[in-house]
Amino acid sequence: MGLISLLWGIVAVLWMIAALIPFLGWGNWFMIPFAAIGAVIAAIGLLFTRSEHNARAKAGLWLNGIAILVGVVRLGLGGGFI
Template sequence: MLNILSFLFGLVSLVIVIPATIPFLGWANWLALPLIVIGIIVGQLSSSNSGRNFNLIVLLIAVIRLSLGGGIL
């Protein structure tokens, strides 16, 4: 059950992160980061790691986009 909840946090975060790859929408990644961290924590508590791994991939996408935009753009 926790794995499914972790996937849901990851999907909601991914819906925020994908449009945030457009220039001048990078600030939306800052909204997604707390959801991603919550998803990682919930995924760590579950018996399976697939939800946690999905959230880590979404986190990687968000962090790369933030680093390319200088953290703001």
Template sequence: MLNLLSILTGIISLIIVIPATIPLLGWANWLALPLIVIGVVLGQLSSSGRGGRNFCLIVGLIAVVRLSLGGGIF
């Protein structure tokens, strides 16, 4: 159950992160990062699998790389 919640949190975060790759919308990644952390924690607590955690980590990596390319804001 926690793995499913982790995957859902990752999907919601991905929906926020994808438009944030457009220039001047990078600030939206700051909104997605707390959701990504929650998804990683839920995925880690899950005993059924690690797919949700890994998905959230990949989405987090995309968000962090985008933030670093934009200088943290753009």
């Protein structure tokens, strides 16, 4: 689960970077739910792995959380929540 969430987080962050480009901000509407699913996978990975083996799940959770936060801020600044 940790590796899946880490890879999911990397894809979400790359998608977030692409959605920062003008006229591609609509990608945030799809990236935020995608990253939320990755955060849920990371949380499940944290619950079911031992504390010494959950670094990948923690990294995936952080990456997905950052992608969600930046996507929400970007939509808020661009007027995407109308």
